[in-house]
Amino acid sequence: MSQETPYIFDATALNFDQAVIQNSFIKPVLVDFWAEWCAPCKVLMPLLARITEEYQGELLLAKVDCDAEQDIVARFGIRSLPTVVLFKDGQPVDGFAGAQPESAIRALLEPHVQPPLPSEADPFEAAQALFNESRFAEAEASLKLLLSEDNTHAPALILYARCLAERGELDQAQSVLDAVKGDEHKAALAGAKAQLTFLRQAATLPDPAELKSRLGQDPGDDEAAYQLSIQQLSRQQYEAALEGLLKLFVRNRSFNEGAAHKTLLQVFELLGNDHPLVTTYRRRLFAALY
Incomplete structure (x- = not known):
């Protein structure tokens, strides 16, 4: 990918330590692991570029073409695309996997980068x-x-x-x-x-009391755990739902073709990602992934 601004550049095995690790002692560096075949990567990249430009040099964006830079991929154990990692003072300090809403990215950056001036309320x-x-x-x-x-x-x-x-x-x-x-x-x-999906799904699922009873008899009942989380989401019991989904993901990430992971990401979108619960659980999910 060609350079778009002075703050956005391609990172390779030859320049990574200088361009990312060393630069991160001066300014935070957001590293976007992407590939040409990855459709979500192409949705996410322009958003990352626009946000980076708004910071006018207070944030750098390094783009890693994972097909060409297998050594970097192996070095950081990247397992899915897109993956975005924020480096500061020579270390990865936060990140996420999968395309994310703008609010999620801004929430991730807020503790680490001086924010751009907000626009007037409308x-x-x-x-x-x-x-x-x-x-x-x-x-x-x-x-x-x-x-x-x-x-x-x-x-x-x-x-x-x-x-x-x-x-x-x-x-x-x-x-x-x-x-x-x-x-x-x-x-x-x-x-x-x-949100609509959770509400409609909940109407067809067993009562929460029945699901809790099943889990009491068998804590490893993945179907009951997942269905209880959906019921909790339909009732805005977000913390309980996120906790259940994360535990299910850690225990059996392949359950129902990765339903727990997909639903966690849906909840992050639903709450807008600047919600304090989402900030917590996004980081816990990132830790479980990497």
Whole structure:
């Protein structure tokens, strides 16, 4: 990949120690492990580049072509793509695997890099704040007003659908999400669709009390553990669900074709990744992966 700004560069076996390890003593360096055949990598890379440019030199972005740089891949034990690792003071300090929403990346960087100046608050940001405080009716009212002025505002449509879902209007929420066009807000859209999926799945699953009873008799009942997590997600019991999913992933990461890992990532999208629970569990998942 060609150099895009002075702060973005390709890292190879020849320059890695200088460009990444040594540079990280001066500025944090985000390392993006990618490959040409990896579609999520191509979605993530422009987002990482845009965020890096916003920091105007306070953050560097190193791109590692994993097909060409097998020695680096082996050195850091990279097992899935994309993988992003943040280096600071010569050491990896945080990271994630898989394409992530912008909020997740910013939350990861916040403790380590001086943040760019925030933009002025707008009506959507106000509605988002209400939603984050579980003031769903107020958020919905604000979003209706915003959408009356611009019914193509994709983030507002997605958040409006989540408000509808919170009060059980699943079909109406689905219709709103189906009206969202373009790929720019793919991660937020995926999170909102995950919310609907959890609510619909929970309606077909055994009662939580029955699932807890099964687990009491057999703590290794992976199906009961997974189904209980889905029930907890449908009831906004996020901490219990995340803990159960992470334990299931550690115990049997291949269960139901990696369902625990996939669902963890869906929950991260659902909560927006700047949620304190997600910050904790994203790091615990990263530790379990690597």
